Amino acid sequence: MLRISRLTDYATVLLAALAGEPAQLKTATALAEHTHIAAPTVSKILKQLQRAGLVVSTRGTHGGYQLARPPAQISAAAILDALEGPVTLTDCAAGEGHCDIEHTCQVARVWQRLNLAIRRSLHEVTLAQLAGIDAAPARFPALEREMRAATGRPPVRP
Amino acid sequence: MLRISRLTDYATVLLAALAGEPAQLKTATALAEHTHIAAPTVSKILKQLQRAGLVVSTRGTHGGYQLARPPAQISAAAILDALEGPVTLTDCAAGEGHCDIEHTCQVARVWQRLNLAIRRSLHEVTLAQLAGIDAAPARFPALEREMRAATGRPPVRP
DNA sequence: GCAAAATAGCACTAAAATGGTCCTACTTTT
DNA sequence: AAAAGTAGGACCATTTTAGTGCTATTTTGC
Numbered sequence: 352m353l354r355i356s357r358l359t360d361y362a363t364v365l366l367a368a369l370a371g372e373p374a375q376l377k378t379a380t381a382l383a384e385h386t387h388i389a390a391p392t393v394s395k396i397l398k399q400l401q402r403a404g405l406v407v408s409t410r411g412t413h414g415g416y417q418l419a420r421p422p423a424q425i426s427a428a429a430i431l432d433a434l435e436g437p438v439t440l441t442d443c444a445a446g447e448g449h450c451d452i453e454h455t456c457q458v459a460r461v462w463q464r465l466n467l468a469i470r471r472s473l474h475e476v477t478l479a480q481l482a483g484i485d486a487a488p489a490r491f492p493a494l495e496r497e498m499r500a501a502t503g504r505p506p507v508r509p
Numbered sequence: 510m511l512r513i514s515r516l517t518d519y520a521t522v523l524l525a526a527l528a529g530e531p532a533q534l535k536t537a538t539a540l541a542e543h544t545h546i547a548a549p550t551v552s553k554i555l556k557q558l559q560r561a562g563l564v565v566s567t568r569g570t571h572g573g574y575q576l577a578r579p580p581a582q583i584s585a586a587a588i589l590d591a592l593e594g595p596v597t598l599t600d601c602a603a604g605e606g607h608c609d610i611e612h613t614c615q616v617a618r619v620w621q622r623l624n625l626a627i628r629r630s631l632h633e634v635t636l637a638q639l640a641g642i643d644a645a646p647a648r649f650p651a652l653e654r655e656m657r658a659a660t661g662r663p664p665v666r667p
Numbered sequence: 668g669c670a671a672a673a674t675a676g677c678a679c680t681a682a683a684a685t686g687g688t689c690c691t692a693c694t695t696t697t
Numbered sequence: 698a699a700a701a702g703t704a705g706g707a708c709c710a711t712t713t714t715a716g717t718g719c720t721a722t723t724t725t726g727c
């Protein structure tokens with residue numbers, strides 16, 4: 352849990368490779384060689400990314416793939432959505448609660464809220480940062496401090 | 510992805526039920542009836558929670574389970590760890606990078622950092638909040654604002 | 668106009684994680 | 698000794714995930 356699927360990880364690596372020279376077309380096989388990911392898998396992922404509008408493809412002899420937007424304009428959330436669709440932390444959340452403890456059970460509510468917080472974080476991470484071509488590294492420094500302020504107590508022990 | 514397994518969700522519900530009257534022993538079957546989770550599954554989960562030290566068990570005729578600590582001292586991170594072990598967002602992270610783009614590829618690094626931020630958030634959420642018996646609701650308000658400050662740019666579009 | 672080089676889309680298979688069940692052993696109380 | 702409970706492990710079914718293969722379709726170059 353709280354895991355990124357391997358294909359999604361591959362996708363970020365492929366996009367990072369494309370982010371190197373955003374203007375240049377790269378073929379699926381070239382990307383496969385460069386990243387050491389199996390060629391059919393690369394193909395499959397690029398098709399999904401194309402459908403999601405993150406890369407544009409050119410067919411024909413000198414065809415290939417390139418980013419649809421500059422790396423700073425592509426968020427990690429967009430990549431995850433492209434590969435895995437919009438995901439929720441739990442499925443109980445949207446369902447009709449048929450457990451006896453509905454009224455006292457905040458569980459689903461809290462998960463959903465946390466889920467939203469995570470999605471927002473993902474939204475702030477850009478491909479430029481993932482690819483390491485952005486001067487400003489991705490940082491999440493104040494999360495802990497903020498959480499503590501919000502919950503009004505010192506951190507509990509694990 | 511970014512999903513909590515159903516068993517982990519069940520575990521939080523069971524713990525929330527136990528958090529109602531922390532002093533009281535509850536049997537596995539009683540919890541099953543109360544939460545509408547299948548009895549063998551409840552049993553299985555409680556065993557795992559016991560091994561992880563989140564609940565204590567008493568055997569014998571009037572045995573049962575109860576929380577090992579007050580609800581405010583049990584974090585969501587501890588629950589996840591108990592059910593799923595310490596999780597990483599990707600496995601590439603700890604491995605020896607054998608892709609050609611190592612030097613320019615920050616992918617693993619960023620994922621790890623995000624993973625850490627999420628874990629810290631989970632660490633701040635207490636069972637008391639999950640169970641709704643705490644006056645202060647779990648909130649993650651400033652995450653977005655903080656991220657924006659950290660990355661120094663306006664939010665990208667999805 | 669035809670061949671080559673590329674992507675597009677689909678279906679299918681194999682493997683792994685997940686969820687759930689069952690059975691047997693141990694412990695405490697009556 | 699019996700009953701009520703937990704402990705632990707083996708086991709199976711289902712679903713999800715990862716990967717492969719095949720057949721179009723499009724563009725370039727000769």
